[in-house]
Amino acid sequence: MKTLVLNTLGKEALDQVNALIKDKEVEVVDTSDMKIAHCMGCNQCWLKTPGICAINDDYEKIIKKLVETEILWIVSDTRFGFLDYKGKRVMDRIMPMLNMTIGFRDGWMRHELRYHPLNVGLLYKGPADQMMMEDWCNRTAANIGGRSLGAIDIDYNAKQVVDAMEEKPVVAGRPEHLVIINGSPRVAKFSNTDKIIHSFVKGLEEEGVTWELHNLSDRKLWDAARDAFLRHGRILIAFPLYVECVPSLMLEFLSILPTGRQVPCQLSFLLHGGMDEGNEFRLAQRFLQGLPAQLGCSYGGTLIKGGSFRIRTTTGEERAKMVAPWVPMGKLFAQKGSFLTPEAERFIGPEQYPWWVRKMVSLLFLKKVNRGFEGFAKSLGCTRRLDDKPYSR
Numbered sequence: 001m002k003t004l005v006l007n008t009l010g011k012e013a014l015d016q017v018n019a020l021i022k023d024k025e026v027e028v029v030d031t032s033d034m035k036i037a038h039c040m041g042c043n044q045c046w047l048k049t050p051g052i053c054a055i056n057d058d059y060e061k062i063i064k065k066l067v068e069t070e071i072l073w074i075v076s077d078t079r080f081g082f083l084d085y086k087g088k089r090v091m092d093r094i095m096p097m098l099n100m101t102i103g104f105r106d107g108w109m110r111h112e113l114r115y116h117p118l119n120v121g122l123l124y125k126g127p128a129d130q131m132m133m134e135d136w137c138n139r140t141a142a143n144i145g146g147r148s149l150g151a152i153d154i155d156y157n158a159k160q161v162v163d164a165m166e167e168k169p170v171v172a173g174r175p176e177h178l179v180i181i182n183g184s185p186r187v188a189k190f191s192n193t194d195k196i197i198h199s200f201v202k203g204l205e206e207e208g209v210t211w212e213l214h215n216l217s218d219r220k221l222w223d224a225a226r227d228a229f230l231r232h233g234r235i236l237i238a239f240p241l242y243v244e245c246v247p248s249l250m251l252e253f254l255s256i257l258p259t260g261r262q263v264p265c266q267l268s269f270l271l272h273g274g275m276d277e278g279n280e281f282r283l284a285q286r287f288l289q290g291l292p293a294q295l296g297c298s299y300g301g302t303l304i305k306g307g308s309f310r311i312r313t314t315t316g317e318e319r320a321k322m323v324a325p326w327v328p329m330g331k332l333f334a335q336k337g338s339f340l341t342p343e344a345e346r347f348i349g350p351e352q353y354p355w356w357v358r359k360m361v362s363l364l365f366l367k368k369v370n371r372g373f374e375g376f377a378k379s380l381g382c383t384r385r386l387d388d389k390p391y392s393r
């Protein structure tokens with residue numbers, strides 16, 4: 001079985017990596033000086049050129065290696081108790097290894113594998129939430145059909161736990177003005193987050209709350225977003241789930257924010273993703289609970305809902321129906337000032353579908369949904385099968 005190690009720490013971790021991995025069948029790739037962009041969520045690798053990423057950079061070499069690999073280790077630094085953006089980035093780009101089409105595997109709805117299962121492990125350096133790192137490995141490996149090899153701290157001499165940050169008191173009462181940051185890497189025009197935000201703000205407006213929107217998909221706008229983050233007291237970051245947590249692009253933005261601030265601030269989150277069930281979002285929710293204190297803010301809760309992938313593939317009334325539930329949540333946020341309410345907690349829906357719902361979805365809907373994806377791919381000009389294997393020998 002071939003093993004690939006993606007060392008995002010470069011020379012800094014080379015000795016530890018070599019000490020841990022002595023097998024000749026192991027290939028260590030130093031990604032620290034490779035040109036690797038963030039996944040921008042364009043979905044071309046699923047819908048337009050199945051299996052081939054639209055970004056023309058060094059990651060193509062990695063995908064070609066992954067196709068011949070069964071074991072993947074990621075070597076990463078940490079930030080906010082989790083992988084840093086460079087470690088997360090190499091995993092966010094792994095999408096071409098999966099197909100657009102979905103099915104149930106081990107009781108959970110998942111994308112089908114384009115090639116074969118991958119076992120995934122993590123070697124990390126720096127303070128981290130060990131449980132969160134292990135959970136991330138379990139979830140990520142399961143998504144790609146494999147099992148987790150565990151999360152191992154290679155920073156033997158350092159303190160092993162994240163410093164407990166001082167909890168800031170919740171900023172009570174209705175907001176007058178809300179700064180909204182769209183953390184999706186996808187250009188705003190195509191972003192599902194953008195459509196959800198525009199539904200949510202209708203509820204804010206009904207209650208007289210003003211708002212401004214900043215998009216992280218365009219780096220030229222980061223200075224303005226950072227400035228708004230520092231000057232205002234009520235911030236909402238809305239974003240899509242990417243490989244079980246925050247998109248690497250958003251992690252990079254968060255890592256350039258100063259941790260001290262003059263203006264007291266409450267930071268809330270609006271989280272959504274392609275899969276329907278609540279369990280999908282629990283790791284990211286845990287990450288978000290600990291994040292505001294590390295940025296000098298208080299936590300205003302996280303509003304979560306799955307099933308957002310299809311927003312982009314729908315139009316007109318069907319799309320309006322999909323985003324409508326976010327309007328009353330905007331109104332509620334305006335009234336209560338946070339998502340720390342029972343109504344917001346319930347919004348996530350069922351944790352897992354009962355077995356008979358899974359069976360029914362499998363029998364009655366999945367074929368239709370997958371055919372819908374094929375139709376949508378054709379409309380984008382795709383001429384290949386969605387399960388094409390461009391790098392297979």
Ligand SMILES: Cc1cc2nc3c(=O)[nH]c(=O)nc-3n(C[C@H](O)[C@H](O)[C@H](O)COP(=O)(O)O)c2cc1C
Nearest residue numbers: 041184191192193240241242243244273274275308
């Ligand atoms: C790289 C990548 C990773 C993703 N990982 C997940 C995931 O782990 N779970 C999930 O439910 N959806 C996942 N999705 C789906 C997105 O969350 C979903 O399509 C969302 O609607 C995209 O919103 P946007 O258009 O604003 O970017 C992923 C999408 C991409 C591109």
